[in-house]
Amino acid sequence: MKCRDKAFPIIFLIFGIVLITAISGLSIRKYIKDQNASKEKLQQISLENGKNSKGTSTDKETNKDNFKIFFNKPESTPSRSSIKIYKEKKVLELYADEKLIGRFKIGLGTYTEGNKEKEGDNKIPEGSYYISSKISKTKYTYFMGISYPNVKDAQNGLDKGLIDKSVYDRIKNSIEEKKQPPGNTPLGGEIGIHGGGTEYENTYGSISLSNEDINIIKQYSTIGMSVEIYK
Numbered sequence: 001m002k003c004r005d006k007a008f009p010i011i012f013l014i015f016g017i018v019l020i021t022a023i024s025g026l027s028i029r030k031y032i033k034d035q036n037a038s039k040e041k042l043q044q045i046s047l048e049n050g051k052n053s054k055g056t057s058t059d060k061e062t063n064k065d066n067f068k069i070f071f072n073k074p075e076s077t078p079s080r081s082s083i084k085i086y087k088e089k090k091v092l093e094l095y096a097d098e099k100l101i102g103r104f105k106i107g108l109g110t111y112t113e114g115n116k117e118k119e120g121d122n123k124i125p126e127g128s129y130y131i132s133s134k135i136s137k138t139k140y141t142y143f144m145g146i147s148y149p150n151v152k153d154a155q156n157g158l159d160k161g162l163i164d165k166s167v168y169d170r171i172k173n174s175i176e177e178k179k180q181p182p183g184n185t186p187l188g189g190e191i192g193i194h195g196g197g198t199e200y201e202n203t204y205g206s207i208s209l210s211n212e213d214i215n216i217i218k219q220y221s222t223i224g225m226s227v228e229i230y231k
Contacts, residue, residue, distance in 0.1 A: 067091055071102035071216060082226040083131075083193070083217075085207060087112055087124055092193070092207065094217055102216065107198030107208040116148065116205050118162055119188035124205055124229065127152055131225040132180040133192075134218070141195030141211045142218050146227050148191040148205075151175050162186045178224050193217070193227075 067089050078096035085092050087108060094102040108124055116123040125148045133145035149157065154171040157163040163171075167185050174181040183189020191205045195214035209217070 067103065069103055069105055071104070074099075074101055078220065081220040081222065083221075083228070085227065085229045087126070087229065087231055092209065092213075092217070094220060096220060101220075104209055104213045104217070105198055107200050107203060109200050109203040109208075111202065111205075116153070116188065116191070117156060117160070119186055121188070122202055122204055124203070124207065125149075125153065125191060126229050126231060129227045129229065130178065131221055131223055131227060132178075134221065134223065138194065139196070140208070140214075142214045143192050143194040144218065144221055145180060145190065145192040147175060147178075147181055148189060149181055149185070149187045153187060154181075157185075157187045 067086075069091070071094075074096045080097055082095045082098075083092060084095070085106065090106050090108060090112075092104045092106045093100055094104070109122065111122040112124065114121075114123050115127075116125040125146075127150055129146040129148060129150055131144050132147040133143075135143040135145070149171055151172050154163065154168045158165065158168045163185055167182070171181045171185070171187075181189065188205065193207045193209065193214070195209055195211040197210055198208055200208050
């Protein structure tokens, strides 16, 4: 009886030790499993971030390449040239026989947003125009007038009550005949592309370039040449 009484606590102690060891083993295995899962998750996030970073870098490089400043002189005199201006990117693209031969930095002053609607708003027009005049004796080195206001600008002015039907007709007739539209109306005028630098605080609706660049562009400009101005 005494031996059994002495054996019972020992058996109970051994059972407790075994139980504690088993529970500890399970906890350690769960901890290790959780740690491994966390590591795998972190690695996955790192890989995804790496991919996203590479994608962003590629986008930036592509965007940079798309608007690289350059000029490649054509081997022969083009039969037709045109200009495209991107206000947001602040670049002017020169095309010869529909091939891009140059991209130039431009200045727009501080009034870069929105479409020109009236005299004194200092905004740069947006839309389809053409070279309507060329002036070599100017403080801006060289000035190429563009056909603002066009018919769409005139219609907008008529709808808003800025001009009457007679002024609208004068503008419309000038555009149809590929002439310089009247610049002394409430819509404003005398807008163009000129030299003098790209750092003007206010270009009064015109587009400015460096003297070097305007001297290149004028070689390919003709009266009636297409000028497209985008946001």
